[in-house]
Amino acid sequence: MTTSPATDAAASLIADLIGHGVRDLVLSPGSRSQALALAAVHAANQGHLRVHVRIDERVAGFTALGLSRETGVPAVVLCTSGTAAANLLPAAMEAFHSGVPLLLLTADRPPELRGVGANQATRQPGMFGLWVREQIDAPVPGDGDWSGIAPHAVAVAMGADAAHGLPGVAGPVHLNLPSREPLSGEIPTVDITPGEAPKPTPAEPFVIGRGPRTVVIAGADAGADAEEIAHAGSWPLIAEIVSGARFGRQIVHGYRALLSDDELGGRIERVVVLGHPTLSREVTRVLSRTDVEVIAVRRGGEELNLNGRTTPAASVSVASGPADREWLGAWLTASAAQVVDLSERAPDPDGLASTDPAERRDAVKAELAAVRRPLDRSFLADAVWRATWPHDRLVFGSSRLVRVADTVLGGKKVPVHANRGLAGIDGTIATATGIALASQAGGAPGITRVLLGDLAFLHDVGALLLPPDEDEPRLQVIVGNDGGGTIFDGLEVGATADRADLDRAFYTPHTVRLEQLALAYGWEYQRVTTRTALDQVLTTPAGGRQLIEVPLAR
Ligand SMILES: Cc1ncc(C[n+]2csc(CCOP(=O)(O)OP(=O)(O)O)c2C)c(N)n1
Numbered sequence: 001m002t003t004s005p006a007t008d009a010a011a012s013l014i015a016d017l018i019g020h021g022v023r024d025l026v027l028s029p030g031s032r033s034q035a036l037a038l039a040a041v042h043a044a045n046q047g048h049l050r051v052h053v054r055i056d057e058r059v060a061g062f063t064a065l066g067l068s069r070e071t072g073v074p075a076v077v078l079c080t081s082g083t084a085a086a087n088l089l090p091a092a093m094e095a096f097h098s099g100v101p102l103l104l105l106t107a108d109r110p111p112e113l114r115g116v117g118a119n120q121a122t123r124q125p126g127m128f129g130l131w132v133r134e135q136i137d138a139p140v141p142g143d144g145d146w147s148g149i150a151p152h153a154v155a156v157a158m159g160a161d162a163a164h165g166l167p168g169v170a171g172p173v174h175l176n177l178p179s180r181e182p183l184s185g186e187i188p189t190v191d192i193t194p195g196e197a198p199k200p201t202p203a204e205p206f207v208i209g210r211g212p213r214t215v216v217i218a219g220a221d222a223g224a225d226a227e228e229i230a231h232a233g234s235w236p237l238i239a240e241i242v243s244g245a246r247f248g249r250q251i252v253h254g255y256r257a258l259l260s261d262d263e264l265g266g267r268i269e270r271v272v273v274l275g276h277p278t279l280s281r282e283v284t285r286v287l288s289r290t291d292v293e294v295i296a297v298r299r300g301g302e303e304l305n306l307n308g309r310t311t312p313a314a315s316v317s318v319a320s321g322p323a324d325r326e327w328l329g330a331w332l333t334a335s336a337a338q339v340v341d342l343s344e345r346a347p348d349p350d351g352l353a354s355t356d357p358a359e360r361r362d363a364v365k366a367e368l369a370a371v372r373r374p375l376d377r378s379f380l381a382d383a384v385w386r387a388t389w390p391h392d393r394l395v396f397g398s399s400r401l402v403r404v405a406d407t408v409l410g411g412k413k414v415p416v417h418a419n420r421g422l423a424g425i426d427g428t429i430a431t432a433t434g435i436a437l438a439s440q441a442g443g444a445p446g447i448t449r450v451l452l453g454d455l456a457f458l459h460d461v462g463a464l465l466l467p468p469d470e471d472e473p474r475l476q477v478i479v480g481n482d483g484g485g486t487i488f489d490g491l492e493v494g495a496t497a498d499r500a501d502l503d504r505a506f507y508t509p510h511t512v513r514l515e516q517l518a519l520a521y522g523w524e525y526q527r528v529t530t531r532t533a534l535d536q537v538l539t540t541p542a543g544g545r546q547l548i549e550v551p552l553a554r
């Protein structure tokens, strides 16, 4: 077998990426990317890398995003030239806006074959535009070499390169990698020594006093820091369900109502916001108030500055001083009254044990009615929340259910993920698959549950396709099926526009039989219509990939 400069460069680049912390690579098949793909598989065979193969590049991109989300280090997604590369854009945009490290590797033709009508050749350098922290159009192996690319790319993706990108903020980086024929050859022996990704140097925290009447708002991906700050300041904590901070004694239940209350929301003087809040108008409203001091801890691509005078901060720490117990107390008292009680009414044990047959019959009837009570969105969200524990992962799609969950669920310290950078309904299953694979790597316990609507499910149905010879993730995909996009039923135009037109253009009804899809892709399938059955299927997972369909009224 002959040697090829493309393969030599590819083998070194893959070794270099592993040396700088990369552990996962998702690849889609193609000819121009063959040297890189084979070098990656070679490294995987030696146990240095986990390779995941997906035929659809959009699925591959979101799978890599999920892997990166969970591990905190950039996963690589690798594809061939042409439209293949364009399919990575949605994941790149989401990674940019949610501050997730990601490396996009696109194979390309050499410069002399660009812009001259060569097959599968397009304008790849710079194609991810504003949604990457940096793009590198590498030289053709032989004309130049690829050494130095990996450490630089990983550091920028991690937000650990002070001179490039945004220090402290992770994001995607694009490496466009051209090659000439022969496109691959014998893989050279290169030393692979797995190393660590560089971490950003922690910036000086912005120190704030306990003084003004403050609330902490935790948006998507805020993480446990938000709870710590609320605790340190003795401030109420408004934590979206996708924040990873909905736990502790200071969380505020029913925050939407309380933010609209003059005595509580109306008296806020200062907000410390972490992560990216997206789930309620009430939070947007308070962050837009010019009379409120807002301090925003940045996580993703764009600065949060809804009131035009928000102070950005890399992190926040709280100076000691007297706590405003009255302020926190007022919020927590009001919060206690907002707790949503989703518990089942206890069956009548006296009736069941009664010697009077009529009394006993009534008690049995009441119990059966409770068991058969139809499922609604609140119960569905609550059942998933109850079944999920710290070693599990919970992923929310951008359907109505995430808002219901945000409204009704209480505090619990479980790892939650959601693509709220741009809140797309694309890529949810692929993202969750990446999260599952990363969180279960090395035999770690737990299961990943995904809660989403039917359209979000159908949008990413291609992600059900997984190679038979790869590690099977433990996944429960739970679809609340209301026959279309009911999130649009609340649109303002609903009051005036024609119902049939609205249905056609927004609700977009479908009659897809999810069971057939599940079976075609080799997933376990369960259709669940009662509360008892739902609890049972969630708490006794089948072990591999499971699709759970829950019919919901529109
Ligand atoms: C990629 C993308 N396309 C379109 C939208 C707009 N959108 C938001 S929710 C939604 C429908 C969701 O339907 P479903 O998942 O069934 O949830 P439901 O509203 O019925 O709960 C659409 C199309 C989006 N967010 N992302």
Ligand SMILES: [Mg+2]
Residues within 6 Å of the ligand: 399, 453, 454, 455, 480, 481, 482, 483, 484, 485, 486
């Ligand atoms: Mg729906």
